[in-house]
Amino acid sequence: MAKSILTLKGISRDFYDAKVRQRVLKNIDLEFYAGELAIVAGPSGSGKTTLLSIMGLILKPSEGRIYIKGEDVSDLAEDREATLRRRNFGFVFQTPTEIPALTILENILVANAVQGTRVPPALRDKAQSLLASFGLSEYAHVKPKVLSTGEKQRVAIARALINDPVLLLCDEPTSALDAENSALVLDTLKGVSRDDDRGVVLVTHDPRVYPYGDRVITLEHGAVVHDWRREVAA
Numbered sequence: 319m320a321k322s323i324l325t326l327k328g329i330s331r332d333f334y335d336a337k338v339r340q341r342v343l344k345n346i347d348l349e350f351y352a353g354e355l356a357i358v359a360g361p362s363g364s365g366k367t368t369l370l371s372i373m374g375l376i377l378k379p380s381e382g383r384i385y386i387k388g389e390d391v392s393d394l395a396e397d398r399e400a401t402l403r404r405r406n407f408g409f410v411f412q413t414p415t416e417i418p419a420l421t422i423l424e425n426i427l428v429a430n431a432v433q434g435t436r437v438p439p440a441l442r443d444k445a446q447s448l449l450a451s452f453g454l455s456e457y458a459h460v461k462p463k464v465l466s467t468g469e470k471q472r473v474a475i476a477r478a479l480i481n482d483p484v485l486l487l488c489d490e491p492t493s494a495l496d497a498e499n500s501a502l503v504l505d506t507l508k509g510v511s512r513d514d515d516r517g518v519v520l521v522t523h524d525p526r527v528y529p530y531g532d533r534v535i536t537l538e539h540g541a542v543v544h545d546w547r548r549e550v551a552a
């Protein structure tokens with residue numbers, strides 16, 4: 319049985335446009351599991367990024383509840399929420415953002431590099447092995463400028479994985495990439511999802527990405543209109 323990581327119950331979100339209420343997410347019930355690459359699809363403006371932000375505890379829902387591994391995390395104080403966010407989620411966005419002055423290895427470790435303390439050797443080793451698993455070892459000690467956008471995006475994935483998130487949340491991670499790099503990044507994300515303790519959620523409006531999903535959830539006007547899961551061969 320796949321482990322449940324994140325549960326959304328009755329999630330709605332309103333934004334106000336010149337005092338007119340706009341309901342951009344409508345009563346979403348979803349559950350996300352370890353070992354699965356779930357795609358959230360839907361046209362522009364359907365609410366994908368809003369949903370991903372709510373899942374990652376970046377944005378509060380207007381209604382509904384969120385559970386991480388069964389624990390209700392809907393009403394936590396900000397500091398506790400921030401701790402949970404750091405501990406449970408990794409984020410990858412459309413455009414990779416690296417610090418140009420740091421090496422690739424330093425970029426992966428940057429969130430753990432508290433001023434005045436050394437990054438523990440075990441964490442450096444982990445960063446190295448993440449780079450190795452993505453075929454990027456040779457770049458550990460170079461600056462980001464020599465990498466292609468696709469390689470940078472895989473570095474961004476490594477950085478998002480360094481603290482072992484249970485859920486990797488990716489917003490249009492391939493939309494800035496050509497077909498070849500897009501396929502490399504998608505294969506990487508698929509590999510990342512093949513873990514009994516981790517799931518991957520990938521937001522996209524590109525149908526070419528769908529075949530990579532174990533599951534494709536489609537949003538339209540803020541509501542789930544399809545939730546399809548690939549049949550697993552017995």
Ligand SMILES: Nc1ncnc2c1ncn2[C@@H]1O[C@H](COP(=O)(O)OP(=O)(O)OP(=O)(O)O)[C@@H](O)[C@H]1O
Pocket residue numbers: 333334342360361362363364365366367368369523
């Ligand atoms: N901070 C905000 N304030 C007001 N309206 C917002 C805000 N964020 C999003 N919206 C509105 O909510 C709706 C859903 O936006 P969202 O960004 O979640 O869509 P999306 O599916 O990610 O679209 P895209 O594919 O273009 O990224 C849109 O109508 C958008 O204008």
Ligand SMILES: [Mg+2]
Pocket residue numbers: 366367368
């Ligand atoms: Mg979006």
